[in-house]
Structures are given as structure tokens and as C-alpha cells.
Amino acid sequence: MTQTIAPRVRILVLLLLAVTGALLAGAAPASAHAALTGSDPGQGAVVDTAPTQVSLTFSEQIAVSDDAVRVLDPKGKRVDKGDPANLSGTTYTVRLLSGLPDGTYTVAYQVVSADSHPVAGAFTFSIGAPSETSVSASAQASDDGLVGRLYGIGRYVSYAGFVVMAGGAAFVLACWGRGAGVRAVQRLVVSGWLALTAATLALLLLRGSYTTSGKVGDVFDLSLLGDVLQTKTGAALVSRLLLLAAAALFIAVLFGAYDKREAEEKRDLTFGLAIGGTVVAAGLAASWAMSEHASQGLQPGIAMPVDVLHLLAVAAWLGGLTTLLVALYRAPADTPVDRDAVQRFSRLAFGSVVTLVVTGVYQSWRQLGSWSALTDTRYGQLLLAKIGLVVVMVAIASISRRWTARLAKAPAPAAREEEEEREKEKQPTGAGKATGAGKDEAGNGESGKDEAGSEKGDDVRAAQLARQRAAMESARQKRLRDADPNRFGLRRSVLAEAGIAVVLLAVTTVLTQTEPGRTEQEAAAATSASSSSSASTGQGTGAVTLNMPFDTGGENGKGVVTIDLDPARVGDNDMHVYVEGPDGQAFDIPEVKVAFTLSAKDIGPLPVVPDHITTGHWSASGVQIPMTGDWKVEVTVRTSDIDQVTVSKNTKIG
Incomplete structure (x- = not known):
């Protein structure tokens, strides 16, 4: 039965790799880490007059290129001008050409979120009335293709390489010092280093195309590579390569x-x-x-060290487990994995699991934010799958601990048995030598073969004997490894652990490419609130909130002015005005004035001068709205003695 173990191992590994590939292939595009939470004009909105700009608000900071936001008219012609600009916080704007005709316009954006993932999408708004358009409002993300799949595979290989390299080295240093001289362990750790290095170089080359065009031909575009090197992700990949050089020196000294x-x-x-x-x-x-x-997100100063600790614990557990598996199957019989090494690794694995639980709970709270996100979001569902795999691994690990305990109690194999095995294997080899020698002597004496032919025959025979000895030695070592039932049982349980670890690492890789549940729910809530606000504004009921970016052109002249009108109906209304700077912080300006105009009835402008309440906050009560209609709300903002601007927005009131 033990002779079929190696084929079974190969089949199991192939199956696990197939499962891993299926998980990676089935992963949703990583194009939603920074979600679009609002826009002006809003998605599907119909405005009476052509806007001067389009603003997009995301759930986190993004990186925009010159061509990141495009606005297309019904015929597909671009009507935006200039590069996108960061208006304030997470709001970005692009200016439009003046005098745009009525019709449906498409806004397409392709940016990179602060956590390094590409974000793409599109929506429409209309001027005057909706019209037919030749532009598709569905945008294909740059990572939704061959380059995206290659990038995902590269991420998986880099994680696996790090786990094997770091975990294997930790296993040798902390658990099994003699393993530094075992060739199979050396090859494993070096393979991890090679995999991580190759994957990092591939990610560096793929990064430019991954975040822009998604075309395979752009992978070797040096200009894109130069742009990548100036980003946070590019700097991280280069730093990883430099650290891998130090890791190579470490491995050379270790082995x-x-x-x-x-x-x-x-x-x-x-x-x-x-x-x-x-x-x-x-x-x-x-x-x-x-x-x-x-x-990114909540508490990055705490989250990054916790993430580092989490990754190190993963490497110590899964990488050490892989090294133990290789040692149990491939270590020479004269250098076996002793019971003390297995027990030390058991303690190391237990500490790693405890660390994973503590850091994982914090990461889950930070990325989910609510219990509902655990079941209602893709991130939460993947996290549940990861937790389930960890539980199964811990259960199998408990079986491995039992085998380890039995291994520690069992007596060591008698040296006499090994010596007898050697004597039995030497006898046929010695007889063969004697017979061969006799034949040679007889042959040389009777046939008179020339010396060159004899030497050639001796060389062939020697090579055959060397191969036979190597095969017999390999078989002998395998028999000795399989002779101990406790060690054999430990091998099987560790093999099962390692198999689940492969799938666990694949799920973890997909998890890092998935939008956090907290962000997904916040984006959904913002979208729902925006839709509700738009619906209530269109029906003329409920409070109205208008956000209007401004830029007076002077020093400290950029910001956002927000108008809250409650209850937004005919008669008395309460109005609040808030002014925020580009950093999202409230600040005061010398003057702010508001005017209401109903052009359809030639009413207005009706001026309102609100009272200053506190920093960045003005208020007015008893604001009279004489009749229902589509009112233009104009806000004049003055940031200095000479710098001022008037911004406006239309809304239904009454």
C-alpha cells in the first residue's frame, strides 16, 4: 500500500491546483475597492441646463490619470476638457465644453483605488430630455481579461512563494536544525524564493497594463512601467525585490x-x-x-502592523507545514524528522493559529463593520469560507498532534534491524560482483577480447550497478520511513492539512482582490440615499441637500458649499449652509449669499443672507418659497476681498 503513496500525492496536488485555478478564475474583477458613492449630475438625472463640469465622489482616495474620466455625447464624441482634478477629499471633477445640446451623455471612468486595485464604471445623465445614444454605459474593467487573470495568478504565486520561503526557513531554525543539510528542504525553500522573485517581476511588468488598458501588448511598455514605479504599489514591488536580495543572502548562509x-x-x-x-x-x-x-480605511496605523503579523503567522504555520510534509516524505532515512522537531513545530503552529485568530478578528471587524456584511457581501462570504477551512485544518491538526504524541511514546527502531536490512541488501550485490568478475576473467582468458572492449564493458556494467545501488538505497530508505506506523499516520494527516492549506491560500488571495464588505455596504447605502434624495427632490417632498463645488481662483479658494433646505416646500423653510475645504474640514470665508430663482414664472432672484453660526456653518430661518416649481439655487462665495464665484444647482421645491 505504501508504494502507491507517491502517485496519490501527485494526484492530490493536481486536484488541489485545479481547485485553486477554479477559485481564481471564478473571482470577481477587483474593480470595486473604491466605490462610486455619488456624482453631479447624478446617475440617470435629467437637468434643464448644461452643467459646466461633472463631479464624481468615491468611497476613498483614488489615483487619476489624464484620461481617467471621459464624458461622451450621444454620438460618442468627447465633450470633456482638461485633466480630472481633485476638488475636495474624495470628490474629483472634469470640466465640460460650453453650450452642450440636449441629449443623453455618458460618463466613463477608469481610476486606481488607494488600495491598488483598478476601478472602472460608467453612467448616463441627460440635458433637457433623454435621447438615444450610441455609447454603451457598461464599462469593461482593465483587469477583466487575460492581463487581469495573469495578475491574479501572479498574486497567488507571490503569496505561496513567501509562505514556503519564510515558513520553511522558520521551520529549520526553530524546529529542525538538521534540516538545513537535507537537500529536499533546501530545494523547497529556494523554490519559494524563486517563485516570489519571478512573481514580483511579473507583477511589476503587468501592473501598467492591469490598471490602464488591460492589453497584453502594453505589458512591456516602458512608459507605463515608469508610471508604475512612481506609484505606491510600484514602490512596494521594488522594495520587495530589494528585500529578496537580502533573503537570498540569508538562504545562502542558512544552507x-x-x-x-x-x-x-x-x-x-x-x-x-x-x-x-x-x-x-x-x-x-x-x-x-x-x-x-x-x-486604507479605518486605523491604518494599527491595521498595517496587524497585517504584517497576520502574514508572518500564515507563513510560519502553512510554510512550516509544507516543509514538514516534504521532510516526512523526502528526508533520508539517516536524517529523519525526529519527534522533538515535530513537537516543536506543533507548539509553533499553535502559537501561529492563536495569532491568526486575534489578528483575523480585528481585520474582519475592520473590513466588515457589521454582522450583515458577513452574509450579504461577497467579501463576507469568502471570509466565512476561509474560516471554515481554518476550522477544518485545526481539526486535522489535532489528529496530527495525536500521532505526534504516539510517535514520542513509541520506542526508537532498533539499530540491529537497520543493520540486518543492510546485510540482506549487500548479499545479492556482492554475489553479482563475484559472478561478474569470474565471467570477466574467463572471458578474457578464453575469447581474447581486446582491452578496449573490456574496459567499455566494465564501464557499462559499473553504471548499471550504480543505478541498481541507487534504486535499492532509495527503496531501503522508503521502507525505513514507512516502517513506523506512527510516522506513516502523521504523514497522512499532515498531507491532508497541506492540501487544505493550498485551497485556503487561494481563497485568501481572492479575498485580497475583493471589495471589503464595509465599503460595499457604505457604497450601497450612499447610492440608496442618493436615489431616495433624487426621488424626493423630483416629487417635491422632503428636505433637499445640494452639494456645489466652488473655485474662486484665489489662495484657499477651493471647496464645497452644501445647502440644506428643510422641509423644501411652499412657505417657511429652514436653511443651513456648510463650507468645507479640499481636505473635508469646515472653514470660514468672508461672505456667503444665497438666491432662489424660478425662471418659469419670472420670480426672483430672492436673496437670502444667512447668519454665521460656527466655523463653516451659516443658517437662516423663515426662508419663504412662494410657489412650487423647478428652482435655481445660486450661492455666491467670497474667499477674499477680490476672489468670489457664484455656483448654482436646480432642484424641485414644493
Whole structure:
């Protein structure tokens, strides 16, 4: 039965990789990390007069390029001018050509969220009345294609490479010092380094196309690569490459000088390698934390160190588990994984799981924000799947701990049994040699073959004997490894753990590409509130809130003025005026005036001068609206003795 273990391992690994590929292929495009929470004009809105600009408000800061926002007329011709500008906070504007005719216009945007993921979308608004348009309002994200899939695979390989490299090195230093001289363990850790390095280089090349056009031909565009190097994500990838150079030196020392030292010298070197390795591993983990979810949203100063700790715990657990599996299956019989090493790893894995639970609870609260997000959002559903896999892994790990306990109690194999195995295997080999020698001598004496032919035959025979000895030695070591039922049981349970770990890592990779549940729910709530506000404004009932960006052109002349009119009906109304700067903070200006005009009835402008209440807040009560209609609300903002501007917006009142 043990002879079929290796094929079964290969089949299981292939199945797990297939599951991983299916998870990655089924992942939703990572194009919603910064959600569009509002716009002016709003989605589907019909305005009476052509706006001078279009503003977009996102749930977080974004990076915009020169061509990030496009406004197209019904025939598909661009009507925007100039580059998008950050008006205030998370609101961005693009100016429009003057004198736009009536019809339906399409706004298409493609930007990069602060947590490094591309965001794309489109919506329409109409001037005068809706019309037919030749422009599709559905935008394909740059990551929704071959480049996006390659980028997702690169992210998975980079995570896997880091886990194997860092976890394997930690296993050798903390649990099994003799493993530094085992060739299979060396190959595993070096493979992790190679995978992480290759994936990082690939991500750096793919990044430009991934966040812009999504075309394979743009992967080697040097101008795009230059733009990527100036971004936060580009800096993180370059930092990762530099740290990988230090990691290569660490690996060379671990599997070179460290393995050749005596026991007492090893203890001194272990401390230095542990400190240096921890610093390098933490730096590599920080290259993810500084450019993804942890760097944005609530408490980034706490979230980034927690994310680093989370990644290190994942590497120590899953990477150590992979190394243990390789050692159990591939380590030579004369250098087995001893029971003390397994017990030390068991304690390390337990500490890693505790760390994962603590940091995972904090990350879940930060990214979800509510219990409903756990079941109502894709992020929450993936998180539930991840939690389920961790629970299954912990359950299997408990079985592994039982096998470890049995292994510790079981007596060591007798040296006599190993010696007998060696003697049995030597006998046929020795007989073969003697027979072969006799035949050679007889042949040389009777047939008179030339010396060159004899030497050639000896070389062939020697090569055959060497292959036979290698095969017999491999079989002997396999029999010795499989002879202990406790060790065999441990191997099977660790193999099951490692298989689930592959799927767990795939789910984690997809999770990092998915919009956090908190952001998704906030965006949905903002969209719902915007729709409700638009509906109530169109029907003439309820309070009205108008946000109007302004720019007087002078120093500190940019901001947003907000008008709240309650209850927005004929008769007396309460009005509040708020002024915020580009940073979203309230600030005072020398003067603000409001006027109401009903052009259809030639009423107005009706001026209102609100009273200053507190910083950035003015108020007026008893504001008279004489009749229902589509009123123009004009606000004059003066930021200095000579700098002022008037902005306006139409709304239904009454």
C-alpha cells in the first residue's frame, strides 16, 4: 500500500491546483475597492441646463490619470476638457465644453483605488430630455481579461512563494536544525524564493497594463512601467525585490555556513539568523500591507502592523507545514524528522493559529463593520469560507498532534534491524560482483577480447550497478520511513492539512482582490440615499441637500458649499449652509449669499443672507418659497476681498 503513496500525492496536488485555478478564475474583477458613492449630475438625472463640469465622489482616495474620466455625447464624441482634478477629499471633477445640446451623455471612468486595485464604471445623465445614444454605459474593467487573470495568478504565486520561503526557513531554525543539510528542504525553500522573485517581476511588468488598458501588448511598455514605479504599489514591488536580495543572502548562509557549523557554533549563529530572517520576512510582509487593504480605511496605523503579523503567522504555520510534509516524505532515512522537531513545530503552529485568530478578528471587524456584511457581501462570504477551512485544518491538526504524541511514546527502531536490512541488501550485490568478475576473467582468458572492449564493458556494467545501488538505497530508505506506523499516520494527516492549506491560500488571495464588505455596504447605502434624495427632490417632498463645488481662483479658494433646505416646500423653510475645504474640514470665508430663482414664472432672484453660526456653518430661518416649481439655487462665495464665484444647482421645491 505504501508504494502507491507517491502517485496519490501527485494526484492530490493536481486536484488541489485545479481547485485553486477554479477559485481564481471564478473571482470577481477587483474593480470595486473604491466605490462610486455619488456624482453631479447624478446617475440617470435629467437637468434643464448644461452643467459646466461633472463631479464624481468615491468611497476613498483614488489615483487619476489624464484620461481617467471621459464624458461622451450621444454620438460618442468627447465633450470633456482638461485633466480630472481633485476638488475636495474624495470628490474629483472634469470640466465640460460650453453650450452642450440636449441629449443623453455618458460618463466613463477608469481610476486606481488607494488600495491598488483598478476601478472602472460608467453612467448616463441627460440635458433637457433623454435621447438615444450610441455609447454603451457598461464599462469593461482593465483587469477583466487575460492581463487581469495573469495578475491574479501572479498574486497567488507571490503569496505561496513567501509562505514556503519564510515558513520553511522558520521551520529549520526553530524546529529542525538538521534540516538545513537535507537537500529536499533546501530545494523547497529556494523554490519559494524563486517563485516570489519571478512573481514580483511579473507583477511589476503587468501592473501598467492591469490598471490602464488591460492589453497584453502594453505589458512591456516602458512608459507605463515608469508610471508604475512612481506609484505606491510600484514602490512596494521594488522594495520587495530589494528585500529578496537580502533573503537570498540569508538562504545562502542558512544552507551553507550554518549547516557546516558545530553544535555550539550553530546556537550562536541561530540567534543572528533568527533576528535577520525576522526583519527580512517582516519587510516582505510589509510590502503587501503598505499597498493593499490595510493601508486604507479605518486605523491604518494599527491595521498595517496587524497585517504584517497576520502574514508572518500564515507563513510560519502553512510554510512550516509544507516543509514538514516534504521532510516526512523526502528526508533520508539517516536524517529523519525526529519527534522533538515535530513537537516543536506543533507548539509553533499553535502559537501561529492563536495569532491568526486575534489578528483575523480585528481585520474582519475592520473590513466588515457589521454582522450583515458577513452574509450579504461577497467579501463576507469568502471570509466565512476561509474560516471554515481554518476550522477544518485545526481539526486535522489535532489528529496530527495525536500521532505526534504516539510517535514520542513509541520506542526508537532498533539499530540491529537497520543493520540486518543492510546485510540482506549487500548479499545479492556482492554475489553479482563475484559472478561478474569470474565471467570477466574467463572471458578474457578464453575469447581474447581486446582491452578496449573490456574496459567499455566494465564501464557499462559499473553504471548499471550504480543505478541498481541507487534504486535499492532509495527503496531501503522508503521502507525505513514507512516502517513506523506512527510516522506513516502523521504523514497522512499532515498531507491532508497541506492540501487544505493550498485551497485556503487561494481563497485568501481572492479575498485580497475583493471589495471589503464595509465599503460595499457604505457604497450601497450612499447610492440608496442618493436615489431616495433624487426621488424626493423630483416629487417635491422632503428636505433637499445640494452639494456645489466652488473655485474662486484665489489662495484657499477651493471647496464645497452644501445647502440644506428643510422641509423644501411652499412657505417657511429652514436653511443651513456648510463650507468645507479640499481636505473635508469646515472653514470660514468672508461672505456667503444665497438666491432662489424660478425662471418659469419670472420670480426672483430672492436673496437670502444667512447668519454665521460656527466655523463653516451659516443658517437662516423663515426662508419663504412662494410657489412650487423647478428652482435655481445660486450661492455666491467670497474667499477674499477680490476672489468670489457664484455656483448654482436646480432642484424641485414644493
